[in-house]
Amino acid sequence: MMDAADRHALFEPLTRQIAEITLHRRIRVAWWLALLASAALTALFVVGIVWLFAEGVGIWGINIPVTWGLDIVNAVWWVGIAHAGTLISALVLLMRQTWRNALNRFAEAMTLFAVTIALIFPVIHLGRPEVFYWMLPIPNAAGVWPQFRSPLLWDVFAYLSYFLLSATFWYLGLMPDFATLRDRARARWQAWIYGRLALGWRGSAVAWARWRQTYLAVAACAFIVVSVHSAVAMLFASSLLPGWHSTIFPPMFVVGAVFSGLATVVILAAVLRWSFCLDNVITDEHFDILSRLMLGAGLFTGYTYGLALFHAWFGGDLHARHTVVLRLAGSLAWQTWLSVALSLGVLQALWWARVRRSPAGAALVGAAVVVGMWLERYAIITGGLARDFLPSAWRDYAPTLPEWLLQIGAFGLFCLLFVLFTRFVPLISIFEVKAEAAANGGERHG
Amino acid sequence: MAERRVWALAAEFRGADDLLDAVRQIRGFGFRDLDALSPFPVPGLPEAIGFEDRTVPYAAAAGFVLGFLAVFAGEVWMNAIDYPLNVAGTALLAWPAFAYAAFQVGCLVAAAAAVAAMLWLNRRVNAPYDEAFRRATQDRFFVVVPVADGRFTPREIGDLLYGIGAARVIEV
Amino acid sequence: MPAHDPSRRAFLTGLAAAATLGACGDGPPREAVAYVDQPENVIPGKPLFFATAIPLQGYAQPVLAESHMGRPTKLEGNPRHPASRGATDAFTQAAVAELYGPDRSRAVLAGDDAAAWADFAALAAAAAGPGLRILTGTVTSPTLARQLGMLADRGVRWHVHEPIATAATVGPGIALLSRLDRARVVVSVGDDLLGPGPHQVWNVARWAEARRRQAGGLLLVAEPTPTLTGTAAADRLAVPPSRLDALVRAIGAAFGVGGTTAPSLSERERAWVEKAVRRMGAAGARALLAVGPAAGAEAAALALAVNRVTGALGDTVTMIRSPAVTPPDGAGSFQALLDAMQAGVVERLLILDSNPAYTAPPAFRGALARVPMRYHAGPYRDETARLCHWHVPLAHALEDWSDARAVDGTVTVIQPLIRPLGGGVSAHTVLSAFLGAPAAPLETVQATWRATWDDGFEDRWAEALREGFVAGTDAQTVAEIAMPQPRETGGPAGEGLDVVFLPDPSVWDGRYAAVPWLQELPKPLTKVTWDNVICLPAAQAVRVGAGNGDLVEVVVDGRSVSGAAWIMPGQAADTLTLFLGYGRTAGAGLAAGRGYDAYAVRPDGAVTARGATLRRLGGASGLAVTQLHQTLAGRTDIVRTVGSGETAATDHPTASLHPPWPDLRPAWGMVIDLDLCTGCNACVVACQMENSVPYVGPEEVARGRAMHWLRVDVYHEADGAVFAPVPCMHCEQAPCELGCPVNATVHGPDGLNQMVYARCIGTRTCSSYCPWKVRRFNFFDYAGALPDDYRPQRNPDVTVRGRGVMEKCTYCVQRISAARIDARVEGRAVAEGAVRTACQQACPARAIAFGDLGNPDSAVSRARADVRHYAMLGELGTRPRTTYLARRRRA
Incomplete structure (x- = not known):
């Protein structure tokens, strides 16, 4: 147990360790490679969009009845991933759990970037993307307004407020760290930029007090994360379609989102820890906690799947029951089983502490979960449309190359944003880690 | 160089606990409108300095x-x-x-x-401080005692601060 | 725009109108006379209607052609015509698109070079003589017959080639005409009465009438391959074509007609025959035994004798003077020509509106090469045109004067709506050239009727053009002819498979191959587009290991053809069906090379063949099918069948959390009677023509992006197939409206689910939310991709949709709007029947009722009160305005 004197001796080394990642003049080759690779993938994204705008959505594999394909799968999946960042930064904060301090910066960054990408898909998937702004309540010559009873419009407000809120929250947490960097910067331009970004922060206790009030208030507002993904779920649940029209959808989607987001946080934590030698900051205990959360969220998600199927069966509706059979044993059943195997099956490895505490193990499980959850969205969205009420309308869907370009390109864009983030922004919350060290006796970071 | 009026004195401490003790002591001496500088929000500090704004x-x-x-x-x-x-x-x-x-x-x-x-x-709260306090965002803690006219001279306050264990006192 | 109601037709007055329309370039010629009443003024933007006819295989299909500013845009049936009673079939509806087709021939050609008409006319004038032969399709036109007669006087011999036999002939110049409205029981042995062809509208209208009155319409059908008639049957027996003759003889034996040896029948066949005989006996003269060409000539003669015995002859079926003019060599006309050609006797050959190089057996091509001078006059530069020295583009029926007879013999004077778009020339002009007496078709046709009518020509001519038919020209019944004696026939069934050759339901014998909307029209029982398939019974498919779309090869008489296989539910054992009309190589527009050419293996004009072999080839043909799943998969509540007096509706009135919206009148609603729908697709094409719905091509159809606003679903169940037309349901609480984020689809006060194209941003939420999936999306700019030639056909009252916009059935809102405007102008309410949707208007069976639900006496309201009434997926609580009458169980 360290005493007070020793605890505060950690502050400088900790600060140096994290701050140097951004302030260090010479940029590592590995970083350049990562940047180039993700930029190349992002270029694919741009190509996909240009191609789409030139020709029309007909280049995708969508049809009647499956009018939504990878476009909406990605819109849902990416915003779902974002939720875990908000969970860790905001909701866990409100629970006064300090372990989140080492994770929340890059988790919140993950949220911001994921929401950014999630915002792109609903705009480009439109048949007439040039008038996407008609979904916003802007006065126009025809005097027509948006239709606020539509779940799609709820999603517009949900995504936009989530994006702005996340950006606000993230910046709020960054202000003190920008000050830290400003005060350590060796190059004048670095000091100047970080200085402006810090908004003159000096660490005044009065300022801190108000800052903390604001931080908690915004964190409380972050409860909209539940309503955001509930609205996304309502996009499907508000329809009458047999696989979609279920009240379990909002909780199922929210929990599933947190599940997939936690998996992504675990992957990012493992990658960052390995890339920047942050073993003492992102410790095995963090992985243990994250893995437990992931396991819990996954089990809960599995429970909601079971409930959804049970409701459909128990209700006795002919069409709903047919859908259950199709999902479990029909031509599209492989989607169901593969996604369950990846997201829930592999998950069970987390019962073992060795897997939980190991970054590589947890990250592998996380990767399987992320892919499994993507497949789960794919199964629900495209499968629900491919087999609804009238057999005469049944038709399958298969993504085309332009859609895969966007899929891979979106991943590339995410990586690009993240790579840039690690270079220019402290990827761990320096002051919060110090605060945690001060509070917990520094055991974790010794 | 013209003589600048000393507005307050800032005492540097090593740890958050030391800071809290110092603040409490200084308030015990009757000083009000205290402020402090810290690299992170210290639990209990807002109450200690008498911050009640909601x-x-x-x-x-x-x-x-x-x-x-x-x-x-x-x-x-x-x-x-x-x-x-x-x-x-x-x-x-x-x-x-x-x-x-x-x-x-x-x-x-x-x-x-x-x-x-x-x-x-907060627009003016951080303004009085400059690069001299750059360690406030790293690993040092400061108590800022305003020099109210009348009661104590800056030197007296300085002595007081050294007396309670400040590593250093800086004029603001 | 006037409402589509027969009593309110706007029309043309002489010179004033001609001057107005002439300014548009391609207006109707001056002498055209419009239909019925005369308004004082012609109002630009308001269409005019002209009564005319579209020949289908020579038989007139009477229409009212709607013309906007000198351009025909839509064809409706002529409600006053006794043959059609205002209905049309799919081919006739598509004729207006055929008119504008970019693949139509537009130049006189000498070989490959453009030539002048004058040169051809000069050549023709010198050509008439004994060395000249003329080959045409079926001719019903009195004028053309007169011209051919005049040429015959000069020694020109005339022959007829028609690949599809449609009219049952019982003797030279005598045809059988069924009157299904008088029949309580119809026993069909291989006769597709309700199927596509010149008789479809005639038969379906009458059958539906009997069925509607519950006074008849009971069908017992024995056929080798499923047809629309078999689908409507109460009892359908699937037998190979070689068995059809035995069935007829068995029925004949029961009525004491025919040979003494009763044929041996299987258990099932015997049961069917007994049932048929029993029903026919009970119905007496109100029964009808109909036999198709697949059964053979002897069976046809036998059936005639049976009908005479039962008293049906003269009642439910009559013998009439055939509307089709008989060529000199009668039934052997084409063979006679072939022989003459091969013998080298033919010096010059004019092929007029026929494509024998494609539709005749391959021997024709060789014989054709032996004719030194060949002329072709036809709408396309097709396979035959490419083998001829001269090609003359033929005018469309909407482009020039002519006349024709309907299936009942009634004459319609065909009047043009537009000057020939591409320099097309009337068949009459061509024959006039050969007669050496050039004359405008108008004069030629008028000359015919001047001669026919003794006096009052002007009045009678005007009346013929106004009414759309010449009264009193229906064919005379022939009372007594020498009955052909049925002979003993029948031998043992041979080795190998039986083959049936059928005309394609979308392109007929191939003549409509260049009409893309017909190519994209899904065949009723397979829902295949842009292709033809080889139908197999399930057992054969299993034997060769072929699934739908796999390539198979059929060998008949040493000739082979390969095409996509299709497992047809209800196909007779060991029987294959080959569809004619595909595999074309010239003059077929976008369809060139698609499908297989069944003519290549077809024995001379035969309907059936025996001894065929089937084997699977490697590979598959990518079929463009609009409906991939064709069974109800246990969801029998979707398309319901009820017994007599049984209630179809099972839904309880659904409570709703939503407040009641005020009920305004008219409250539009539609009821579709599934008992009457034969699946003929006339409504689908009518909707496309009325609403400028684009075709998308086979690749897009294969991707599931067909644009049919109204589709006819088919479900093959254990006891037969059922059809269900599915337009937009116009739900009162529409899920699609709820999902739209921009108010692009909202609910009108009259009950319509409105689609606002200008506001749609293309999120496609509405389509995702629709339980019936009736919405269609412009994934690409389909309308913009169409050739400019089709733009004049577009309905000016309907917006053309661009890329990224959703569209769907609108209950023909443009027609509703027009009726509402007219009513308001005249200060009255919209009358019952004033608004007829395009689908409703086209349907030969009158299966669709549309009107004001707020009027308890309207046809829709009465239909809703019927015990058979139900809403498809009504339990969802969306309160659809489009509902159904369940099929009656066919006992």
């Missing part, structure tokens, strides 16, 4: 209510008054549906109001 939470609450009502009213006006249309046979005043966007924007406005209140109220 404007920010109130601003957040007010922001939520105002944002919610404004958006809700806007939706009602757009969809039920200005251009009412029969959409799926639903009620014109579809309040559950309208409430959703109102809630989302309400939360957003609450957060924005809190941030705006904070920035506004």
Whole structure:
């Protein structure tokens, strides 16, 4: 147990360790490679969009009845991933759990970037993307307004407020760290930029007090994360379609989102820890906690799947029951089983502490979960449309190359944003880690 | 160089606990309007220095209510008054549906109001300090004691601060 | 725009109108006379209607052609015509698109070079003589017959080639005409009465009438391959074509007609025959035994004798003077020509509106090469045109004067709506050239009727053009002819498979191959587009290991053809069906090379063949099918069948959390009677023509992006197939409206689910939310991709949709709007029947009722009160305005 004197001796080394990642003049080759690779993938994204705008959505594999394909799968999946960042930064904060301090910066960054990408898909998937702004309540010559009873419009407000809120929250947490960097910067331009970004922060206790009030208030507002993904779920649940029209959808989607987001946080934590030698900051205990959360969220998600199927069966509706059979044993059943195997099956490895505490193990499980959850969205969205009420309308869907370009390109864009983030922004919350060290006796970071 | 008026004295300490003790002692001496500098928010410090301002939470609450009502009213006006249309046979005043966007924007406005209140109220709080205090964002803690006219001279305050264990005293 | 109601037709007055329309370039010629009443003024933007006819295989299909500013845009049936009673079939509806087709021939050609008409006319004038032969399709036109007669006087011999036999002939110049409205029981042995062809509208209208009155319409059908008639049957027996003759003889034996040796029948066949005989006996003269060409000539003669015995002859079926003019060599006309050609006797050959190089057996091509001078006159530069020295583009029926007879013999004077778009020339002009007496078709046709009518020509001519038919020209019944004696026939069934050759339901014998909307029209029982398939019974498919779309090869008489296989539910054992009309190589527009050419293996004009072999080839043909799943998969509540007096509706009135919206009148609603729908697709094409719905091509159809606003679903169940037309349901609480974020689809006060194209941003939420999936999306700019030639056909009252916009059935809102405007102008309410949707108007069975639900006496309201009434997926609680009458169980 360290005493007070020793605890505060950690502050400088900790600060140096994290701050140097951004302030260090010479940029590592590995970083350049990562940047180039993700930029190349992002270029694919741009190509996909240009191609789409030139020709029309007909280049995708969508049809009647499956009018939504990878476009909406990605819109849902990416915003779902974002939720875990908000969970860790905001909701866990409100629970006064300090372990989140080492994770929340890059988790919140993950949220911001994921929401950014999630915002792109609903705009480009439109048949007439040039008038996407008609979904916003802007006065126009025809005097027509948006239709606020539509779940799609709820999603517009949900995504936009989530994006702005996340950006606000993230910046709020960054202000003190920008000050830290400003005060350590060796190059004048670095000091100047970080200085402006810090908004003159000096660490005044009065300022801190108000800052903390604001931080908690915004964190409380972050409860909209539940309503955001509930609205996304309502996009499907508000329809009458047999696989979609279920009240379990909002909780199922929210929990599933947190599940997939936690998996992504675990992957990012493992990658960052390995890339920047942050073993003492992102410790095995963090992985243990994250893995437990992931396991819990996954089990809960599995429970909601079971409930959804049970409701459909128990209700006795002919069409709903047919859908259950199709999902479990029909031509599209492989989607169901593969996604369950990846997201829930592999998950069970987390019962073992060795897997939980190991970054590589947890990250592998996380990767399987992320892919499994993507497949789960794919199964629900495209499968629900491919087999609804009238057999005469049944038709399958298969993504085309332009859609895969966007899929891979979106991943590339995410990586690009993240790579840039690690270079220019402290990827761990320096002051919060110090605060945690001060509070917990520094055991974790010794 | 002209003599600058000393506005306050800042005492440097090594740890957060030391800082808290010092603050309490200084308040015990009767000093008010204290401030402190720290690299992170120290639990108990706002109470110790006598900070009681609750404007920010109130601003957040007010922001939520105002944002919610404004958006809700806007939706009602757009969809039920200005251009009412029969959409799926639903009620014109579809309040559950309208409430959703109102809630989302309400939360957003609450957060924005809190941030705006904070920035506004904090606008001059950090101003007195400069690069001399650069370690305040790294690993050092400071108590800032204003020199109120009359009671003590700066030197007396300085001695007092050294007396309670300050590593260093800087003039502000 | 006037409402589509027969009593309110706007029309043309002489010179004033001609001057107005002439300014548009391609207006109707001056002498055209419009239909019925005369308004004082012609109002630009308001269409005019002209009564005329579209020949289908020579038989007139009477229409009212709607013309906007000198351009025909839509064809409706002529309600006053006794043959059609205002209905049309799919081919006739598509004729207006055929008119504008970019693949139509537009130049006189000498070989490959453009030539002048004058040169051809000069050549023709010198050509008439004994060395000249003329080959045409079926001719019903009195004028053309007169011209051919005049040429015959000069020694020109005339022959007829028609690949599809449609009219049952019982003797030279005598045809059988069924009157299904008088029949309580119809026993069909291989006769597709309700199927596509010149008789479809005639038969379906009458059958539906009997069925509607519950006074008849009971069908017992024995056939080798499923047809629309078999689908409507109460009892359908699937037998190979070689068995059809035995069935007829068995029925004949029961009525004491025919040979003494009763044929041996299987258990099932015997049961069917007994049932048929029993029903026919009970119905007496109100029964009808109909036999198709697949059964053979002897069976046809036998059936005639049976009908005479039962008293049906003269009642439910009559013998009439055939509307089709008989060529000199009668039934052997084409063979006679072939022989003469091969013998080298033919010096010059004019092929007029026929494509024998494609539709005749391959021997024709060789014989054709032996004719030194060959002329072709036809609408396309097709396979035959490419083998001829001269090609003359033929005018469309909407482009020039002519006349024709309907299936009942009634004459319609065909009047043009537009000057020939591409320099097309009337068949009459061509024959006039050969007669050496050039004359405008108008003069030629008028000359015919001047001669026929003794006096009052002007009045009678005007009346013929106004009414759309010449009264009193229906064919005379022939009372007594020498009955052909049925002979003993029948031998043992041979080795190998039986083959049936059928005309394609979308392109007929191939003549409509260049009409893309017909190519994209899904065949009723397979829902295949842009292709033809080889139908197999399930057992054969299993034997060769072929699934739908796999390539198979059929060998008949040493000739082979390969095409996509299709497992047809209800196909007779060991029987294959080959569809004619595909595999074309010239003059077929976008369809060139698609499908297989069944003519290549077809024995001379035969309907059936025996001894065929089937084997699977490697590979598959990518079929463009609009409906991939064709069974109800246990969801029998979707398309319901009820017994007599049984209630179809099972749904309880659904409560709703939503407030009641005011009920305004008219409250539009539609009821579709599934008992009457034969699946003929006339409604689908009518909707496309009325609403400018684009075709998308086979690749897009294969991707599931067909644009049919109204589709006819088919479900093959254990006891037969059922059809269900599915337009937009116009739900009162429409899920699609709820999902749209921009108010692009909202609910109108009259009950319509409105689609606002200008506001749609293309999120496609509405389509995702629709339980019936009736919405269609412009994934690409389909309308913009169409050739400019089709733009004049577009309905000016309907918006053309661009890329990224959703569209769907609108209950023909443009027609509703027009009726509402007219009513308001005249200060009255919209009358019952004033608005007829395009689908409703086209349907030969009158299966669709549309009107004001707020009027308790309207046809829709009465239909809703019927015990058979139900809403498809009504339990969802969306309160659809489009509902159904369940099929009656066919006992």
